[in-house]
Amino acid sequence: MIGLVLAAGAGRRLRPYTDTLPKALVPVDGDTTILDLTLGNFAEIGLTEVAIIVGYKKEAVYARKEALEATYGLKLTLIDNDKAEEWNNAYSLWCGRDSIKHTVILANGDTVHPVSVERTLLAARGEGKKIILALDTVKKLADEEMKVVVEPGKGVRRITKLMDPAEATGEYIGVTLIEGEAADELADALKTTFERDPDLYYEDGYQELVNRGFTVDVAPIGDVTWVEIDNHDDLARGREIACQY
Template sequence: MIGLVLAAGAGRRLRPYTDTLPKALVPVVESPVEEERRTVLDLALANFAEVGIEEAAIVVGYRKEAVYARKDALERRHGVRLTLVENDKAEEWNNAYSLWCARDVLKEGVILANGDTVHPASVERTLLAARERQPGAGGRIILALDTVKKLADEEMKVVADPEKGVRRITKLMDPAEATGEYIGVTLIEPEAAAELADALQATFERDPQLYYEDGYQELVHRGFRVDTEPIGEVSWVEIDNHEDLARGREIACRY
């Protein structure tokens, strides 16, 4: 199993940082010493390394040259071999297409982390532990779910049934109906790769502005079981704007 980070997004609400950088390279641990600075991408790769993952792929698009320029340094810093996968429509289409671009990577089995989510390695450990509890259960997709946080309109909300798995995943839901919030981290077994890639393709062909979570919903509609795993009381944040960035910096200092 390898790591996978979606880092193709522009993050326009984080300007001026993202005038020259993709969102995943915005600093969340600041320091006057270059070697001590950390970005969301650094945190994701450090999490992978902490749970024993030695190889990762990064989907790049907007300002991809900045990731290419740091590739060797990221490998040295985190001890993780990196492959960069290019998204040729990163500034036009949403991330259902971005994840589909990594369809060959999915065949390896991955832990997927969004390139704008600050979270501790305990999330990855929780997903791997859930996998180990049911060895041999091929084809599984397991979403990391925050069942503690009070939800509002912007969150990616999930309704999950203990017997059937995910029933709905969307932002467009009454928060009171949701089991919890998907935090942007997923374990995807290699046996699920082909079906997920097909669902993602159907999703972005229907509407290129859809999210990869809409691809998960497409899988559910097709009868594929998508599971969830609660992460417990964990500090994390999805960084969309400067207020989120301030929160991310506060959280990242604890890891």
């Protein structure tokens, strides 16, 4: 098993930080970045290798690669997304399709979360589950969140931002365990998704899988403090909670 981080995004709503850095390298606790926190989580659960999808301002990640490897005891492989500033992240995850064959814990490069999330996903493995989404069933939802409807015994039925929050079981927090045996089917679903519309999310690829009859499971993370950092308000929240981990 390896880690996989989507860190290709520009994060334009976080300017001026992202004038020179990808969103994943925005500091949240002193010099500690979002990427640092994710790599720390991966190291804490015993992973030794991590693939990072890079794109926007990728040279900043390349410049820190050796230092990050030394700090967290990880071997890092950087994978270039050549369309990071043009297309959405369905294509970005597809760029990491070979890494997924090793079984991965995938983390969005803008999610500040504690290592308990990764541990919850690991504990949920087995019983034929191939893709397991970390799900917050506690947080009150609004329009921006990636909302999920789960049917007991059947897994995810819908995953989209475009849903009445009252209909949702919870929010997908941007962390997934993907077993290697799901790699080819997921890659094909992602390709279908970005070829239909390059502005779609990789979560739309998950929906494509569900539509094909593939079971996508969830693991509720409990009452956990986390934040997806999209704007300066989110960043302020991330800085409040990052020092707690």
